[in-house]
Amino acid sequence: MNKQLLGLLGSGMIALAANASPVVIYDEYVGGTGAWGSTNGGSDPNHPELSEDAIGVDAVFDTHSMTITQSGSMFNFDIHTNFVGKQGTSSTVNGQTVNYGKYIGYGDLFLGSVWEPDGDASDGYASDEAFSTLWTYALVLDNREGTGGDLLLYKMLESSDSTVLLSNDYMEPTSNGYRQNQEVALDLSAEDTGKIFNTQRVGSWTEDLTSSLLKMDIDLYGTGLLDSNTLAFHWTMYCANDVIQGQADITPYRVPEPGVFSLLSLGLVGLWFARRRQQKLVA
Numbered sequence: 358m359n360k361q362l363l364g365l366l367g368s369g370m371i372a373l374a375a376n377a378s379p380v381v382i383y384d385e386y387v388g389g390t391g392a393w394g395s396t397n398g399g400s401d402p403n404h405p406e407l408s409e410d411a412i413g414v415d416a417v418f419d420t421h422s423m424t425i426t427q428s429g430s431m432f433n434f435d436i437h438t439n440f441v442g443k444q445g446t447s448s449t450v451n452g453q454t455v456n457y458g459k460y461i462g463y464g465d466l467f468l469g470s471v472w473e474p475d476g477d478a479s480d481g482y483a484s485d486e487a488f489s490t491l492w493t494y495a496l497v498l499d500n501r502e503g504t505g506g507d508l509l510l511y512k513m514l515e516s517s518d519s520t521v522l523l524s525n526d527y528m529e530p531t532s533n534g535y536r537q538n539q540e541v542a543l544d545l546s547a548e549d550t551g552k553i554f555n556t557q558r559v560g561s562w563t564e565d566l567t568s569s570l571l572k573m574d575i576d577l578y579g580t581g582l583l584d585s586n587t588l589a590f591h592w593t594m595y596c597a598n599d600v601i602q603g604q605a606d607i608t609p610y611r612v613p614e615p616g617v618f619s620l621l622s623l624g625l626v627g628l629w630f631a632r633r634r635q636q637k638l639v640a
Contacts, residue, residue, distance in 0.1 A: 434590070539600055
């Protein structure tokens with residue numbers, strides 16, 4: 358009976374710690390309208406340089422995929438993008454200097470439970486712009502122009518331009534091409550008005566230059582995001598020249614209340630004593 362009891366308890370622990378297979382979401386999202394900065398004439402969506410999935414030089418901005426790996430409430434987000442290591446005012450690609458016009462860096466990672474983009478997949482949701490999907494959390498990089506550091510989890514009580522900085526906020530005024538009206542980063546000043554708050558949960562983010570990965574690791578326990586079997590996400594750089602957005606299937610994760618574990622343990626111990634007593638009577 359000891360083995361049976363341990364087996365029952367062990368199976369419960371294994372269920373709580375079960376790992377989900379990594380989910381890879383390839384970038385098939387376009388979204389938003391390409392535009393020139395206001396000092397270069399503004400919108401011109403028919404210009405060939407503004408109509409591609411990645412605006413500008415692919416070797417700098419092209420974002421390929423995101424891999425989401427879940428272990429219980431722990432999540433790893435690996436964003437495969439050529440933009441890794443390209444923060445700054447310019448980059449050198451194949452001997453050619455690409456000038457950004459102003460300093461650009463990594464955006465934050467926005468999360469929600471359900472992805473609800475405008476448009477459809479036939480044109481890469483080209484009509485989709487900010488706030489069509491309800492974002493409820495943001496993973497905020499402590500230094501968006503750095504090379505790694507802390508990842509801060511913020512709850513968004515309002516998903517709107519009163520809490521979020523858009524690509525327009527970063528790229529105007531410039532003469533460069535960029536994708537308009539895309540969420541880039543949480544506006545931390547919104548904490549002063551109670552529209553967002555820091556959950557005090559801290560993860561980490563790093564660059565993997567060899568594999569062109571921007572890596573984010575965070576524990577999402579207690580957020581409510583794990584009550585669903587889907588997780589929506591959105592990430593881009595300041596200029597939003599390439600955006601990855603979509604939805605992944607995840608494994609719901611709930612930790613039973615301590616009282617549930619206590620009752621389960623007492624019940625199993627009771628069964629064990631009853632079995633021992635029965636065995637003695639039979640003997």
